[in-house]
Amino acid sequence: MLSYIIKRLSMAVPTVFIVTLLVFGMIRAIPGDPASLMLGDLNDPVLLQQMRHSFGLDQSIPAQFVIWVSHLLSGDFGMSIVRHQPVLELIRETFPVTAEIVLAATFLACLIAIPAGLFAAWMQNRRGDLAVVMGSIMLVSIPSFWAGILLIWLFGVKLHLLPTFGYQPFSQVGWASFKYLVLPVIAVTLGEIAVVTRMMRASSIEVLRLEYIAHARAKGLSERRVLLRHTLPNAFGPTLTVIGLVLGHLLAGGAVIETVFTLPGMGRLLVESIYSRDYPVVQGCLLVIALLYVLTNLVVDLLYPIFDPRLKL
Amino acid sequence: MAIPVSPTPRRLAARRVGNRRIQSMKRAAMAGALAIAALPASGWAQPSAAAPAFPEIRFAINTDTTTSMPGNVLRNTFTDEILANVVESLVALKSDSSIAPMLADSWDISPDGKQYTFHLRHGVVFHNGTPFTSADVKWSYDYFMKPQSGYVCRGNYDGHRGPKVLAVTTPDPRTVVFELDRPSALFLTHMTEPRCPLAILSPASLDKNGTWLKPVGTGPFIFSEWKQGQYVLLTPFAQYRSRTEPPSGLAGAKHPRANVRFVAVPDEAAQVSALMSGQIDMMHISENTRPPSDPHWHVIAGPGADPAAFLMQTRDPLLADVRIRRAIALAVDLPGVVNAVSGGLARYNSSLTPDAEALYTAGDAVGYKQNLPEVKRLLAAAGYAGQTLTLETNRRYVHMYSSAVYMQSLLSQAGIKVKLQVVEWGTQVNDFRSGHFQLMSFGYSARIEPALMYGDVLGDKSKNPMVQWENPKARALLRSIDGVTDPAARKQVFEQLHQMMMDDVPMIVLNDTPDLTLVSNRLQGVTTWPLGLQRFFNVTKN
Numbered sequence: 001m002l003s004y005i006i007k008r009l010s011m012a013v014p015t016v017f018i019v020t021l022l023v024f025g026m027i028r029a030i031p032g033d034p035a036s037l038m039l040g041d042l043n044d045p046v047l048l049q050q051m052r053h054s055f056g057l058d059q060s061i062p063a064q065f066v067i068w069v070s071h072l073l074s075g076d077f078g079m080s081i082v083r084h085q086p087v088l089e090l091i092r093e094t095f096p097v098t099a100e101i102v103l104a105a106t107f108l109a110c111l112i113a114i115p116a117g118l119f120a121a122w123m124q125n126r127r128g129d130l131a132v133v134m135g136s137i138m139l140v141s142i143p144s145f146w147a148g149i150l151l152i153w154l155f156g157v158k159l160h161l162l163p164t165f166g167y168q169p170f171s172q173v174g175w176a177s178f179k180y181l182v183l184p185v186i187a188v189t190l191g192e193i194a195v196v197t198r199m200m201r202a203s204s205i206e207v208l209r210l211e212y213i214a215h216a217r218a219k220g221l222s223e224r225r226v227l228l229r230h231t232l233p234n235a236f237g238p239t240l241t242v243i244g245l246v247l248g249h250l251l252a253g254g255a256v257i258e259t260v261f262t263l264p265g266m267g268r269l270l271v272e273s274i275y276s277r278d279y280p281v282v283q284g285c286l287l288v289i290a291l292l293y294v295l296t297n298l299v300v301d302l303l304y305p306i307f308d309p310r311l312k313l
Numbered sequence: 314m315a316i317p318v319s320p321t322p323r324r325l326a327a328r329r330v331g332n333r334r335i336q337s338m339k340r341a342a343m344a345g346a347l348a349i350a351a352l353p354a355s356g357w358a359q360p361s362a363a364a365p366a367f368p369e370i371r372f373a374i375n376t377d378t379t380t381s382m383p384g385n386v387l388r389n390t391f392t393d394e395i396l397a398n399v400v401e402s403l404v405a406l407k408s409d410s411s412i413a414p415m416l417a418d419s420w421d422i423s424p425d426g427k428q429y430t431f432h433l434r435h436g437v438v439f440h441n442g443t444p445f446t447s448a449d450v451k452w453s454y455d456y457f458m459k460p461q462s463g464y465v466c467r468g469n470y471d472g473h474r475g476p477k478v479l480a481v482t483t484p485d486p487r488t489v490v491f492e493l494d495r496p497s498a499l500f501l502t503h504m505t506e507p508r509c510p511l512a513i514l515s516p517a518s519l520d521k522n523g524t525w526l527k528p529v530g531t532g533p534f535i536f537s538e539w540k541q542g543q544y545v546l547l548t549p550f551a552q553y554r555s556r557t558e559p560p561s562g563l564a565g566a567k568h569p570r571a572n573v574r575f576v577a578v579p580d581e582a583a584q585v586s587a588l589m590s591g592q593i594d595m596m597h598i599s600e601n602t603r604p605p606s607d608p609h610w611h612v613i614a615g616p617g618a619d620p621a622a623f624l625m626q627t628r629d630p631l632l633a634d635v636r637i638r639r640a641i642a643l644a645v646d647l648p649g650v651v652n653a654v655s656g657g658l659a660r661y662n663s664s665l666t667p668d669a670e671a672l673y674t675a676g677d678a679v680g681y682k683q684n685l686p687e688v689k690r691l692l693a694a695a696g697y698a699g700q701t702l703t704l705e706t707n708r709r710y711v712h713m714y715s716s717a718v719y720m721q722s723l724l725s726q727a728g729i730k731v732k733l734q735v736v737e738w739g740t741q742v743n744d745f746r747s748g749h750f751q752l753m754s755f756g757y758s759a760r761i762e763p764a765l766m767y768g769d770v771l772g773d774k775s776k777n778p779m780v781q782w783e784n785p786k787a788r789a790l791l792r793s794i795d796g797v798t799d800p801a802a803r804k805q806v807f808e809q810l811h812q813m814m815m816d817d818v819p820m821i822v823l824n825d826t827p828d829l830t831l832v833s834n835r836l837q838g839v840t841t842w843p844l845g846l847q848r849f850f851n852v853t854k855n
Contacts, residue, residue, distance in 0.1 A: 030737075030739070030740070031739070031740040031743040031744070032739040032740055032742055032743035033743075036742060036743060036746050037739050037742055037743075038386065038387070039746075040742060040758060041742075041745070041755075041757050041758055041769065041779075042465075042508075042769070043768070043769040043772070043777065043779055043780065044468055044474060045777055046468060046473055047386075047465065047467075047468060050460075051386060082379050082387060083379050083387075083541070084379070084380070084387055085541075093541075093542075094542070149582065149586075152583070152586045152590075153586065156586060156587075156589075156590040156592075157586050157589045157590045160590060160591070163590075163592060164583065164586045164587050164590050164592060165576075165578055165583050165586075165587050165592065166543070166576070166592075167543070259579055259580050259583075260580060260582075260583060261583070262577070262578045262579065262580065262583055264542040264543055268542075268579070269542075272376065272579070275737075275738070275739060276739075277739055
């Protein structure tokens with residue numbers, strides 16, 4: 001197991017290096033730099049030069065890359081140009097917000113989608129299946145930002161039950177923090193439910209066709225036992241892969257929902273930093289996202305043998 | 314025709330069970346929602362110990378400030394807006410951009426225009442309770458002039474964008490003297506620039522190591538709390554000693570009557586929904602993003618000072634011919650475009666002097682008038698053969714995009730082929746600064762004196778590609794009023810510059826973008842001013 005983890009992590013090194021190279025090159029390929037954006041229409045070439053010098057932008061791009069990578073190797077992600085804060089500190093402040101929402105949404109989605117997918121497979125081609133399939137098609141068709149806007153309109157604007165924006169950490173305000181998470185978590189969960197349900201349904205249908213299920217039924221086991229004991233564990237493997245991918249995707253791409261609900265998460269930080277050409281923050285965030293993908297997939301791979309004993313690491 | 318099926322006893326029982334289940338589910342859902350709603354509104358709602366008696370005004374801003382230091386290189390528009398309520402300078406800007414006393418009661422200018430002697434107010438204290446003296450003026454000036462302060466307007470005082478300040482002396486605690494290397498009509502104006510005021514700060518704004526902490530100023534509000542990326546909280550300064558003149562711009566009487574929370578809400582739709590749900594009280598809006606009218610709020614509109622302009626690259630092979638540029642200016646009904654883009658809230662103003670300025674004259678009001686026969690004649694004379702021009706714009710600022718769409722359509726009708734190129738704002742700023750465009754729908758930020766605007770527009774493109782207008786005579790004319798303080802003489806020069814610019818057509822100025830604020834009916838005392846910064850003194854909330 002340990003050797004497998006080490007092997008996987010060492011495989012991630014070239015991936016992460018290529019990501020750093022791409023990220024660094026791509027952000028600099030976008031026209032404009034933070035100094036000129038900060039000055040806007042202010043006509044002061046002397047100040048512009050001073051700013052470029054202080055941000056290290058007057059050096060050649062390869063030199064900037066070497067400096068960035070050498071700092072990275074010592075654990076220094078650099079300093080935000082626009083916010084004048086260490087990048088790692090910014091990520092440390094914003095990532096928990098994103099993680100809180102994404103993990104809560106994923107947990108909630110699994111809680112609903114796994115039984116729903118199993119039920120739909122069991123009811124294949126009957127009304128119950130149709131309802132689940134139609135429901136998941138509908139949910140997957142709703143973009144999370146649109147769901148967010150609808151939720152804001154209903155619960156914030158019309159019913160005045162929940163705040164439409166903002167965030168307060170649990171550590172500061174306790175359970176009041178929950179109030180800010182309800183709508184974004186629901187908005188994210190809806191799309192996730194659809195994806196996980198469809199996968200769970202498909203893999204459960206496959207399992208239900210296998211001989212050992214027929215054998216279990218022939219033995220006289222109850223349908224409940226057939227489903228929970230023999231179908232669920234075997235069908236969950238492929239679903240777990242999808243959950244891992246969805247989780248990685250959400251952790252990386254929460255920008256839209258964070259913007260709609262004004263949450264100070266990492267996605268919003270990344271988008272704002274792209275607009276302001278805050279190179280160190282963009283590079284830092286994208287690097288963390290790449291690492292998250294690698295780690296999420298690694299965790300999924302490590303969990304796989306639990307659900308499918310045929311697989312060995 | 315459908316025949317109703319009479320329910321059997323079993324069905325009825327099942328329905329009752331179902332109804333009970335639905336009702337209990339409904340009850341549970343409602344209880345859940347109410348339980349969540351019953352949680353404390355937010356950490357923000359907890360009354361602050363500093364100012365428990367005041368109501369709280371919540372003002373939505375598009376992005377958080379990135380610094381709390383006035384005029385720091387990291388500043389953005391909202392930094393200026395927040396700090397305009399916190400810090401003060403020796404003088405202040407009035408609504409018409411004229412200068413009024415603030416921390417200085419009066420000042421004398423030596424006959425040669427090189428020495429400014431300020432007589433300071435008595436009884437003013439900083440937010441930390443220490444008294445304000447001339448030593449603080451000198452300390453603040455010295456701090457801003459250090460490169461490590463990151464003060465964006467050092468050039469206004471070190472000689473490269475204005476006069477050089479040779480010395481700042483403090484003959485007594487109530488007097489401070491600035492000595493300049495040459496007379497400057499804009500010395501006092503520079504002190505009031507909203508983006509980089511020469512704010513008078515207490516040394517307590519820094520820590521022991523000289524690192525910036527927060528602004529400890531003399532303004533009506535204290536910079537109380539800053540949660541980065543989320544909000545800034547200002548609380549009323551109990552010991553604030555207001556001036557007695559009528560309020561105007563940032564000058565005159567200022568009375569803080571509420572806590573003010575600047576809440577960062579980047580998405581405009583989210584701002585509107587927050588206003589509709591009562592979570593914010595105010596927000597800036599643009600002409601194109603006005604939400605539907607509602608009895609709970611109203612729009613406060615006033616003239617602005619940010620010129621919306623249609624730039625033409627005079628070094629482009631085609632646009633280098635002034636006849637082509639003139640044809641473009643005469644091809645379009647410009648007042649109609651302004652009216653359509655602004656929804657009737659802005660007026661056509663072809664001058665770089667905003668029409669709300671005290672220096673605006675009847676001569677500035679002369680603009681281009683649509684003349685299609687003249688357009689045909691000019692195009693034919695210039696040998697225009699239907700070449701397509703590229704008009705660059707962005708979607709971030711809707712008025713720029715809308716102007717571009719109207720201009721493209723109307724120019725095409727007049728026989729001038731134009732294609733739109735929509736780019737991201739950062740790319741457009743880059744193209745503006747490097748001069749890589751043919752036509753551009755652009756918006757300048759407000760300058761507080763026409764000389765500053767003309768100064769940023771005029772120049773030599775081979776040395777500085779972001780300037781738009783190359784005319785040595787115009788530059789010389791502008792320089793001729795460097796030391797002229799007489800408003801009548803300055804007005805005359807600005808009028809001449811306007812006429813020269815109309816002849817050269819390096820750009821078409823369309824209008825001054827109006828200052829629009831959406832305000833909850835619970836607020837009283839909100840006013841606009843051309844520079845667009847929201848001031849919260851004298852504003853109350855019911």
